[in-house]
Amino acid sequence: MITLRQNIAEMAGYVPGFQPEDIASYIKLNTNENPYPPSPQVIDAIAREVGEGLRRYPDAASRLAREEAGRLYGFDPSWIIMANGSDEVLNNLIRAFAGEGEEIAYIHPSYSYYGTLAEVQGAKVRTFGLTEAFEPEGIPERYDAKLFFLTNPNAPLGFTYSQNYIADLAGRLSGMLVVDEAYVDFAEETSLELVRSLDNVVVTRTFSKSYSLAGMRLGLAIARPEVIAALNKIRDHYNLDRLAQAAATAALHDQPYFLECVAKIKETRAWFTAELEKIGYHVIPSSGNYVFASPPDRDGTRVYQGLYDRKILVRHFTDPKLRHGLRITIGTKEEMERTIQALIEIGPGR
Numbered sequence: 001m002i003t004l005r006q007n008i009a010e011m012a013g014y015v016p017g018f019q020p021e022d023i024a025s026y027i028k029l030n031t032n033e034n035p036y037p038p039s040p041q042v043i044d045a046i047a048r049e050v051g052e053g054l055r056r057y058p059d060a061a062s063r064l065a066r067e068e069a070g071r072l073y074g075f076d077p078s079w080i081i082m083a084n085g086s087d088e089v090l091n092n093l094i095r096a097f098a099g100e101g102e103e104i105a106y107i108h109p110s111y112s113y114y115g116t117l118a119e120v121q122g123a124k125v126r127t128f129g130l131t132e133a134f135e136p137e138g139i140p141e142r143y144d145a146k147l148f149f150l151t152n153p154n155a156p157l158g159f160t161y162s163q164n165y166i167a168d169l170a171g172r173l174s175g176m177l178v179v180d181e182a183y184v185d186f187a188e189e190t191s192l193e194l195v196r197s198l199d200n201v202v203v204t205r206t207f208s209k210s211y212s213l214a215g216m217r218l219g220l221a222i223a224r225p226e227v228i229a230a231l232n233k234i235r236d237h238y239n240l241d242r243l244a245q246a247a248a249t250a251a252l253h254d255q256p257y258f259l260e261c262v263a264k265i266k267e268t269r270a271w272f273t274a275e276l277e278k279i280g281y282h283v284i285p286s287s288g289n290y291v292f293a294s295p296p297d298r299d300g301t302r303v304y305q306g307l308y309d310r311k312i313l314v315r316h317f318t319d320p321k322l323r324h325g326l327r328i329t330i331g332t333k334e335e336m337e338r339t340i341q342a343l344i345e346i347g348p349g350r
């Protein structure tokens with residue numbers, strides 16, 4: 001007999017996007033990975049780390065990566081923490097700010113993993129819905145949740161909140177506002193200025209999407225030094241291995257390559273959106289590397305299956321607020337052309 005903590009026994013656990021074994025035979029547009037390889041400088045930097053030096057522990061402070069991030073974003077490195085995927089720092093934010101029975105909140109639909117992490121901690125979870133115009137509904141004028149996670153751009157829907165809205169929300173909260181900017185590199189505006197001007201705003205980023213490094217597990221957070229110091233107490237002291245630190249530093253350094261990949265994805269996103277609309281799909285204008293699109297008959301399951309049968313993987317959520325559509329990652333132009341062809345074959349369903 002094992003006796004688990006009750007919240008662990010009762011929780012369902014998070015289900016990540018499907019990763020097929022024969023991955024090469026699919027067009028894989030279901031987990032918002034980048035279709036382009038990491039920068040050649042990243043591959044070189046990792047290769048240089050592979051060798052005798054691996055017997056030594058890595059730099060516990062990830063100093064070079066933080067300095068590179070600091071130069072890029074205009075912050076002193078004391079405002080930056082590196083993470084083993086942004087999921088790690090989201091988890092540690094909950095551990096730092098929300099004790100057992102205390103409340104955390106996020107928008108539904110957005111990234112439901114916040115809820116899973118909170119359940120592990122034994123924190124209470126509250127979600128707020130969205131109006132038709134994508135305005136959060138029902139957030140109290142003064143709200144004392146310990147943490148509020150705002151995914152901006154929203155995933156899976158792709159819209160953004162204005163910086164005015166985000167600043168106003170931060171002002172209404174007695175706890176921390178975490179702006180999860182996993183997709184912000186594909187958008188036009190960031191909340192980094194709010195981190196400087198307001199004392200309860202944290203921004204998190206990931207290297208998984210815009211830097212093509214989902215397989216390396218790299219993320220970071222930018223916040224006031226007091227917050228970073230608290231997060232440093234909580235994390236594994238060697239949270240980034242040597243390869244990851246080298247990869248992060250090189251990826252942030254090679255901005256020309258990064259900007260070129262991001263520009264290609266934005267261009268393909270615009271093309272794909274227009275093509276979907278031509279065949280009668282409803283598409284939410286997206287600021288991420290994905291679009292949320294619904295077929296004319298609003299039967300997401302039917303189209304998911306049709307694409308799956310043609311070896312194209314997209315993300316379908318069974319949630320009542322999302323099941324009418326699909327979240328489709330923006331791949332290469334060729335992958336998206338083949339997706340459009342497949343959708344034409346599958347038909348409008350009415």
Ligand SMILES: *Cc1c(COP(=O)(O)O)cnc(C)c1O
Nearest residue numbers: 085086087111155182206208219
């Ligand atoms: C992908 C994603 C993350 C996780 O990023 P990792 O760095 O891969 O852990 C966090 N938040 C959102 C909204 C994401 O889509």
